[in-house]
Amino acid sequence: MANPKRRHSKQRKRLRRTHYKLKGVNMSICPQCKSMKLPHRVCPQCGYYKGRQVVEIKVKKKEKKK
Numbered sequence: 001m002a003n004p005k006r007r008h009s010k011q012r013k014r015l016r017r018t019h020y021k022l023k024g025v026n027m028s029i030c031p032q033c034k035s036m037k038l039p040h041r042v043c044p045q046c047g048y049y050k051g052r053q054v055v056e057i058k059v060k061k062k063e064k065k066k
Contacts (some may be wrong), residue, residue, distance in 0.1 A: 027036045030043040033053070037043045047055035 033046040
């Protein structure tokens with residue numbers, strides 16, 4: 001197997017690793033309820049996708065204040 005001829009410096013190692021970063025999540029706005037959702041997916045708030053209701057969302061009952 002081949003071995004490295006010279007040691008790689010810290011700077012060279014760090015410059016190579018600058019591309020290993022996380023990207024932010026792209027979000028879009030639901031046209032029905034105006035909440036943020038992932039693109040090309042059903043809205044978790046209202047259950048609509050491309051103008052049609054695909055999933056029925058159960059409405060949580062508010063708990064009575066004591």
